[in-house]
Amino acid sequence: MRRTGRKLGILFLTVVVAACGLPLFGCSCSGGGQQGQPQAAEPKLAIIHTNDTHGYDMPAEPTDSAPGVIGMAAVAQIKKDYEEQGYEVLLLDDGDAIQDNVLVNLSRGEAAIDFMNAAGYDAMSIGNHEFDWGADNLEALIAKANFPVLAANITVDATGEPFAQANTVFELGDGTKVGVFGLATPETQTKSSPKNVAGLTFAAGEDMYRCAQEQVDELKAQGCTVIVCLGHLGSLGGAAPNRSIDVLENTEGIDVFIDGHDHEVVNEEVNGSLLVSTGCHIENIGVLLYEDGAFTEQMVEYGTYDGKDEATDKLISQTNDEVKSQLSETIGTTDVALDGERDPGVRTQETNLGDFAADAMLWQARQASGQTIDGAIVNGGNIRASIGVGEISMETLMTVFPYNNSLNAVTLTGAELLEVLEAATFCLPEASGGFPQVAGITYLVDTTVPYENGEQYPDSTYYAPANPGARVTITDVGGKGFSLDADYTIAASSFITAGGDTYYAVAEAYQATGYTTGYSDTEALINYLQTELGGVIDATYGQAGERILIAVE
Structure with a gap:
């Protein structure tokens, strides 16, 4: 598999579903006009996804007040597992990764990007909390990331230019192209401190729907037959008209919408598209399997998987020890x-x-x-x-x-x-x-x-x-x-x-x-x-x- 403009090599996916203990739930749907197309030489594709990790990268046992955390090292290992099983794998994150837990806060989010680099992420979208240390800090973290950080609907007022990369294209071994674009919640204007986003405009409502459709059309023009939106928007009523379901009801051609922001577990079909979200804090890890022209969402829940990538685990553990030594008082x-x-x-x-x-x-x-x-x-x-x-x-x-x-x-x-x-x-x-x-x-x-x-x-x-x-x-x-x-x-x-x-x-x-x-x-x-x-x-x-x-x- 390769990202357009950068060779990645062929990715092979991990474990048989039963071996991972991945419970299947929810619907499968093709969306985006994929139904009825010839299924010869279908790619064996898995999209592993996280959202709202908020620095909860260290595994943790459940407590009376918090669910268990699977951890980032497990995410990294699941990617390897599916690769070894013969899948081509994309590892995607839907934003809100760099701020909240002290594990990443002391470094103003730099540690979170280090962990994601180690795990082998292929792309992420910008969440509202990515701006909590300021736009300049976010730009430095984007430069540090070994993967594109996406948001199609943020514009710099002074120049009219995009704040971040809008989309990226991955080409599978059989030539199938997967287009991924990002949307950031317009609520960022007030969900982060307003001073942190001064001089930026977030397309909202009809403008965001138009932006999303333009992204779909652009990616299809590049030959993409699978379209994924990494949209950190949320689906709860209070965010209307800027929810994931609002975008899906007002656009055509999105196969999968990976959502976040409201920390809800979601798996439903909206206007022919599959809408998914894992909750938050790596309590669950999402796995989307693409077969016969359709996606099926499977969820790795806490307690069902005990694998971990040793290198990623070592990096996170060392960082955790350093943080604890500073904050043990x-x-x-x-x-x-x-x-x-x-x-x-x-x-x-x-x-x-x-x-x-x-x-x-x-x-x-x-x-x-x-x-x-x-x-x-x-x-x-x-x-x-x-x-x-x-x-x-x-x-x-x-x-x-x-x-x-x-x-x-x-x-x-x-x-x-x-x-x-x-x-x-x-x-x-x-x-x-x-x-x-x-x-x-x-x-x-x-x-x-x-x-x-x-x-x-x-x-x-x-x-x-x-x-x-x-x-x-x-x-x-x-x-x-x-x-x-x-x-x-x-x-x-x-x-x-x-x-x-x-x-x-x-x-x-x-x-x-x-x-x-x-x-x-x-x-x-x-x-x-x-x-x-x-x-x-x-x-x-x-x-x-x-x-x-x-x-x-």
Whole structure:
């Protein structure tokens, strides 16, 4: 097999399916106009795929709060297994690989690219978290990768040129050409800090559908008979009209859409195309087998495969040891388990970990400013994992809170704060990374009332609420009750004050009234735990408080 412009040699696939313990589930479909074509000399092709690995490259046993992680060394070995079995193999990743777990964070994602190079990846798409260290850092990582990093729908405003390579073509041994193109979620404009993507435009909605169709047409013109989209978009309702299913329903000719972003396991047919996603954190590894003109998805689940590539495993283990040696310091303990799960969890409801984090931000801002700070907001997407009972190391803290944003303060009117909370809870009861965990604030969300879009926020996929207060009722801020006309000073991370997620109204206010406290959110958590709580999170945080009430049908 070869990638156009670069010889790769012939790839032979690994294990018989039964030998790998690969459970077959879901549908098979051909898509993209492949039905009815002659099947002579069909290529024996396997596409192994991952998404949202987030630096969880080291294998890990399941815990009470997290599934098991198969690990990147297993991905590398599965590729070798299928090659040895006589398949031609493509190893693809759908983005969000370089940021989250401390294993890759300390190197600003460089370690993740090293692991992927070792595993033999053939291509990846750009996820929103690829921008978390800034566009310049991402460009350096793209240069470091031994494989193309794809995104067809990102344009540099100053030049009108693409930010990244749009597509790549692989030619199999029998001459069959496989075209792969990338799409990045337009939500990147606010899912990463807006400053990290300043000067870039992400084609969205109809423009993204048109971009995708142009990619399909271009690849077909190059002789590709198999078309794969690596689209880091997600398929949940809150991301409409920029979901994978929206693209598939508005384009023709995509055989397989490998998705990510929302951490869901997906295997379904949409408009004649196969839509697949493995979840996240290498809890599963996807294997697409192409036979008789159709793809069938098979999933390697945790516990069904114990192979590992020794060279990749050695590299990851050495990096892990180095990280642990740097972050082994114990900074406190917790007597209670702290809930940082996504859904249900910090993206859908108040949790005790959300309370702890918001309390820490509020406390640190008050200590730093010497001024009245009425409340604090922490977006649920800032909390990446749970914390179990026992010691809390620096490694644990930086795994749960990896971003190390600056801690800022901003003064909002009651009307602005109401807009902020209404917008940040727009898709409840569906999960959103913008969901506001709070301190010093109590509010109610009535999810039986539909969210009505007002004007779209600039440079965002989100909309202001048409009627602030239709779903959200604020009952108290800073022990003062609540008034639309009053001013409230709120502590929040620089991600929120820059307008990340749905928080555009905060960014506007910050330009006039905001300031930095001089601390990071990580420092706030450490200082609050060690100084205010005496190093112990006790039964006070045993349950979530009653700061957020959610009315459902």
